[in-house]
Amino acid sequence: MPYTPEQIAHIVKKTRKQLGVTQKDLALTSGTGLRFIIDLEKGKPTCQIGKVLVVLHTLGIKLEIMPPTQEKYDGS
Amino acid sequence: MPYTPEQIAHIVKKTRKQLGVTQKDLALTSGTGLRFIIDLEKGKPTCQIGKVLVVLHTLGIKLEIMPPTQEKYDGS
DNA sequence: CAAATTTATTCCCGATCGGGAATTTTTACT
DNA sequence: AGTAAAAATTCCCGATCGGGAATAAATTTG
Numbered sequence: 001m002p003y004t005p006e007q008i009a010h011i012v013k014k015t016r017k018q019l020g021v022t023q024k025d026l027a028l029t030s031g032t033g034l035r036f037i038i039d040l041e042k043g044k045p046t047c048q049i050g051k052v053l054v055v056l057h058t059l060g061i062k063l064e065i066m067p068p069t070q071e072k073y074d075g076s
Numbered sequence: 077m078p079y080t081p082e083q084i085a086h087i088v089k090k091t092r093k094q095l096g097v098t099q100k101d102l103a104l105t106s107g108t109g110l111r112f113i114i115d116l117e118k119g120k121p122t123c124q125i126g127k128v129l130v131v132l133h134t135l136g137i138k139l140e141i142m143p144p145t146q147e148k149y150d151g152s
Numbered sequence: 153c154a155a156a157t158t159t160a161t162t163c164c165c166g167a168t169c170g171g172g173a174a175t176t177t178t179t180a181c182t
Numbered sequence: 183a184g185t186a187a188a189a190a191t192t193c194c195c196g197a198t199c200g201g202g203a204a205t206a207a208a209t210t211t212g
Binding site: 005008011044045051052053054059060062063 | 083087139
Binding site: 033034035046047 | 201
């Protein structure tokens with residue numbers, strides 16, 4: 001289940017609309033530019049991670065990152 | 077609790093080491109370049125989201141994105 | 153339906169990402 | 183301690199990100 005930029009784009013757009021926020025407002029409140037927001041919501045894979053994280057936070061979208069659990073097999 | 081690029085960097089680096097994988101190997105298996113991996117593990121906020129997602133997936137790091145819950149107040 | 157609003161595209165352009173190689177520095181191993 | 187391995191830096195350079203404005207297109211509103 002890896003996330004793709006397109007999926008993130010969809011979540012961002014949907015959340016933004018649900019909050020009744022325009023792309024322009026989101027750009028302002030997240031400290032980015034309109035250009036970036038449009039690209040992000042288009043699912044562009046080259047958007048900068050730092051800005052993506054800021055936008056997610058601005059929209060109240062929570063992120064959880066879970067490393068794999070370590071299982072050591074002494075297969076001897 | 078927003079994630080920062082630095083936090084992601086830390087998780088990536090820690091996971092990679094736990095898996096006993098070198099940066100070079102990770103670059104190869106994730107289809108990126110050594111340069112990118114080093115930048116990512118340095119917490120550079122300008123790394124491309126698409127590549128970040130691929131690396132996370134390659135390392136088996138799971139991501140969860142949770143939009144805010146919608147609560148409609150008819151405050152009338 | 154027309155007007156207003158929102159979104160998307162285009163343009164300009166400075167800054168820089170990132171692939172890949174070479175080199176240097178740091179870390180790990182014996 | 184010395185060596186090998188890993189990581190980081192530097193370099194080159196083509197490609198392009200993204201801010202911001204203007205414009206076009208699409209969508210929403212009344």
